[in-house]
Each structure stands twice: as structure tokens, then as C-alpha cells.
Amino acid sequence: MTPALLWSIDQTALPVVGRTEVFPVRRVYCVGRNYIDHIREMREGSERDDPFFFQKPPDAVVATGATVPYPPQTDDLQFEGELVAAIGTEGADLSPRDAVAHVFGFAAGIDLTRRDRQRECREMARPWEAGKSFDHSAPCGPILPADEAAGTLSGELLLSVNDEPRQRTSLELMIWDLPEIVSHLSRSYRIMPGDLIYTGTPAGVAAVHPGDRIRVDITGLPVLTVTIGERETHASQ
Template sequence: MLWQPTQVALPVSGTADRFPVRRVYCVGRNYLDHIREMQEGDERDDPFFFQKPADAVVPDNAEVPYPPQTGDLHYEGELVVAIGAEGAGVDVRDAYGLVFGHAAGIDLTRRDRQRECRERAHPWEAGKSFDHSAPCGPILPGSDPLDGELTLTVNGERRQHTGLELMIWNVPEIISHLSRSYRLMPGDLIYTGTPAGVGPVLPGDRVRVEITGLPSLTVTIVEGETHATQRTA
């Protein structure tokens, strides 16, 4: 018998249901303060996207091994949108009709590898699309627009804080733009970008994301098999 991969599925808050993950899309550079802290200019014309593998998703309270091939693992706290209906070429006015719910997420990034990719004009895959790189909390069902605040802490110390209204492209705009390139389907997750304050984490660090009205997300970074060697290399 051929090996069958395990279907990654996230809990749906307030129910016994699970949300099977199909694809993971991420929006790059969606907060102006983060663009500036990364020294990438002041403006963006259109949103751009990258993907992570579906099995990079890990749930709330997971232990995340420090990944190989990096000495500079960064957190990026984000609002995640869960898609519950099919759509392509979606108008902004109809975009919320595709939304199943929302969650708190973390886009873990091998920052040193991402910089190397950028300098060589290579895709960001080495910096973004690795095992356990997409922690996501329980999904709260509902398609109403969210407002409020996002806060990320490391070991109880606040590192990121923003109002969701400061996203350059809001959720309907993100969905509309993304659906021009891909047919969105139930099970898709969209990580909507991170504000300023990104920084490194090490084994033993506890990272928590809180977004107004949503279940929180907490993960702990643990030692990876090769982390000790690579961190000091």
C-alpha cells in the first residue's frame, strides 16, 4: 500500500469540527512600519504573495524545533484568514463571501536565508517554506470584518503591537488580488502580513500572539537536531 500523507487540520473554536488545510498563502510587506524596518522603501504598488507547504502548519501549544540551515530564526505575528468557499477573480465587494473564519498566526522566517535569497534575486522559499514554519491558532468561524489589535510577546515581553486597520491591503483586497492568480478553495489559509517589531527567537522561547476577539496562539521553540552547531557557525 502506498503511504498516505496525514491531513493537517486545525480546530474550529467552539465546535468539535476541524478545518482541513489545503494551501497556505502569505502576503509580503503589508504594514508600512515593517517595510521601513526592513529597509525596503515606503510604498508598494500591489500585494505580492508566497506560499508555505500545508504540512508546515502547526497548532496552538505546539513545540517548534529550531530549523536547520539558519542562525537567525524570526517570529512574525499575523492575522490569518481561513477560506471556506471557492472563488476566482473575486470582486472586492464579494470577497468576504469566501471567508470561513479568522485565526492568530505566526510566519516563522529564516531571516538570514531570506536575505540571501533577496540579494541573489532568488525566490523566498529557503527563508519561508520550511517545516513547522506556519503556526496557527484555532479558527473562529465568522465572515464579518475584524478590527482591533494584534500583539505578539516572547516570554511575556511585548515585541509587536498594531491595529489591524494599519494593514496596507485589507482582507477583501487581499482576497481579490490573490484570487486573480489562484482559484481559492475551502481549506486555504491566508497569512495577511506582519507589523514592525520582528526579531529572533531561540530554543526555550515561548511566543504568543493575541488578536482582539480571536483565540490566542502560543508555541514554544525547542532545540532542533542541528541547531547548536549552526547557531555558532
């Protein structure tokens, strides 16, 4: 007789500003190379290729105030500060004009990256999962409903490490703006309530170490802060 599989899985959810309800996370999509200065910084790719997407697991999302263990299998953990769009309604094959109506709200986010693993994947023409899709790799702040986020899309992003500014940009400098991002994504995937879209990072990415405190400020949105903890080890290693 096959034994029953008995475990419970807690669904990742984020707080919503001003509401008792939470935002259950379904999928996490990330846009690669969406600021020209970051493309030049990383010395990779055309400056006007169509946007491309990679995914992180939903349980990679951690809320503001968390301590993020320094992950295994890397000596080069880097931050990427980003605007995050939270999807509230289902849609597919959307035009840019229609796409923005499917956005429920916005948050500040960080795409943590094992840069050494990402470079290895790129050099070997392999998927980026080893560099991008690890535990605790998608910190995200509270979600502010879109109708309360006036000025955010024309505002600024500032990421600081230990109170020192490291990344600063206008969100208007994204190569592909939010309606275009959602539209492109909806051509390949049916977007659904609970999806998060990390919209890309500007120049200034760099390594962080245990004890470092990362803060992301985006115009009009709740602040996101996380602290890098001690190196995580796996018993099998």
C-alpha cells in the first residue's frame, strides 16, 4: 500500500496597504535588461531587443523586514532594485492600452542574483535558474493599490545599502514601459490574479555581504528593507 503524502504548503502572500486582505502570490515573472545603463554596465545584448522574462518560484518572495540568508553556491550575491507590478485580473494577448487595467497595484522589489552562477549559465548557454531562482531571492514590499499610486510610474527608484545610495533612476527610463511589459508577457502566458512582475533594474548593481541592510524607496510606495543574514548551508553539502 502506498503511503499517503501528508504535508501542508503555506501559500506565499503579501500585505496590501489599507486592507485586511492579503495578495496571494501565484507566479513571479522578471524582466531582463530593461534599462540601457544596466545593459551597458553588464556589457550584454542589444539596447532595444524585445523584453524577455524569467521566473522565480512563488516561495522566493519574502516580505519587508526579513533577514535573507546568504545563499549557498555563490560568492557574489548582488542586489537589483525594481518596481513590481501585481496583477489583479486575468488576461491574454493584451494590447498595451488594455494591459494596464489588469494591474492591481505596485510594490518595491529586489531581484537578488547569484551573479557568478548567472554568468556561468550564460557562458554555457543554459537557463538562468541557478543564478536567479533560489530561496528568498525575491524580496517584495507591501502592495499599494494602483488607484492610490498616482505618480509612481513617473517617479524615482533609489536603492541604498547601509544607507549609502547605490542605484537611482527615473522609472520613465525603462526601455519597455509597464503597459508594454504586461502586453508582451500576456502574449506568452495568460496572466492571472496573484502574478508579480519585476520590471527590471537600472545600473549600479553590486555585491552584498552578511550584515548588509538593503533599502528600496520608490515614489509613493511603501519602503522595502531586508538584511542579509549569515551564509546558508545545506546538510547535504
